[in-house]
Structure formats: structure tokens, C-alpha cells
Amino acid sequence: MAIKYEWIGTGIEDMPTSLNYETDSVKDVKGQTRTKITTGIETTEFTPVTLNPDSPFALFLDEAVERQRELTELDVELLVVRVYKRIGTNYATGKPSAYKQTAGIAPGDFAPGNAALELSATANWTGERIHGTANMEATGEKFEPETAPPSSTEIHYKQGDATRAEFQIYYVYNDAPVI
Numbered sequence: 022m023a024i025k026y027e028w029i030g031t032g033i034e035d036m037p038t039s040l041n042y043e044t045d046s047v048k049d050v051k052g053q054t055r056t057k058i059t060t061g062i063e064t065t066e067f068t069p070v071t072l073n074p075d076s077p078f079a080l081f082l083d084e085a086v087e088r089q090r091e092l093t094e095l096d097v098e099l100l101v102v103r104v105y106k107r108i109g110t111n112y113a114t115g116k117p118s119a120y121k122q123t124a125g126i127a128p129g130d131f132a133p134g135n136a137a138l139e140l141s142a143t144a145n146w147t148g149e150r151i152h153g154t155a156n157m158e159a160t161g162e163k164f165e166p167e168t169a170p171p172s173s174t175e176i177h178y179k180q181g182d183a184t185r186a187e188f189q190i191y192y193v194y195n196d197a198p199v200i
Contacts, residue, residue, distance in 0.1 A: 026100060026163060026191040027078050032071040036190070039064050039106035063146040067189065071140035078192040082140045086128050092152025095126045098193040099144060100164055102155045112177035116154035121164055121193070
């Protein structure tokens with residue numbers, strides 16, 4: 022079975038990622054305040070996801086709701102590609118920075134309103150984040166894990182403001198039928 026990638030975004034109007042950093046401020050006996058900041062569970066909301074047979078991600082959500090899937094049945098692999106950030110000798114020839122990570126997909130609202138059949142979902146980023154680069158034009162595997170973090174001279178950003186379309190999230194799946 023071949024690994025495939027679906028760029029999540031068609032028809033989705035809102036897709037914010039909440040970092041959920043946790044802060045804890047304490048005052049010591051001298052009266053000095055110290056704040057600790059740690060990461061919490063990062064989440065990404067997908068709203069709305071229109072049910073469409075051309076979207077394997079939408080079909081996964083529909084099956085999850087219908088079959089009342091839970092726990093590891095809701096774990097998927099996602100690939101995040103930061104097109105605005107390139108790794109290499111320069112921006113023009115560098116590959117987009119990327120990472121793969123497992124996320125537990127929690128289905129949300131199903132069939133709100135009375136128009137298109139829509140769903141919503143929240144990705145709870147739980148697995149180990151594997152950093153690397155992506156080539157979405159490649160045939161076969163499109164993600165290359167890094168062997169070492171890039172040096173500051175190997176990281177290049179696009180000139181000007183980055184756009185939302187340059188922060189891409191892909192649903193990673195195989196071409197087997199949805200079960």
C-alpha cells in the first residue's frame with residue numbers, strides 16, 4: 022500500500038493551532054516573583070470539514086463518528102510543512118521545514134446547520150515530533166527526517182509576511198479503503 026498525503030484545508034474556514042502553554046508564578050520568601058512556563062497539549066481545530074468522498078480526512082471523521090471510535094482508533098499521522106521556512110544553502114534551493122507527529126483526532130460537531138454536511142474536529146498533538154524537510158512534489162515518501170538540527174546559516178525565511186497557505190497540514194494515510 023502506498024503512503025499518500027492530503028493537504029487539509031479545502032473548504033475549511035478556520036484552522037487555528039493553540040499552543041496551550043502553562044504558566045505558574047510563585048513568590049519566594051524574598052518577595053520576588055518567578056514564572057515557570059511549560060508547554061501543554063497543542064491542539065489544532067478544523068472547522069468546518071465538509072463531508073466529501075474526495076477527502077480521505079473527511080471520510081476518516083465520518084467513520085469515526087458513525088462507528089463511535091475512541092482511543093488509539095482516532096490516532097493519525099500528520100505532516101506539518103512550513104513552506105515559508107527553508108533549510109539549505111539559500112531560500113530558493115532549500116527544502117521546506119517540516120515535522121511529522123501523531124495526533125489524536127477528536128470529532129466535534131456533526132451536521133450543524135442545514136446546508137452542506139459538515140463536521141469539525143480537534144487534533145490533539147500527542148506523539149513525538151520528528152523534524153525534517155518536505156518535498157511535496159516528490160513521488161513516494163515526501164518527508165525526510167533530519168539527522169541533526171540545522172545550523173542558523175542553513176535556515177532561511179521568505180521575504181515579507183508569510184501567509185496561512187504557507188503553513189500546511191497534511192493527513193498521512195495509505196491507499197487502503199476506509200474501514
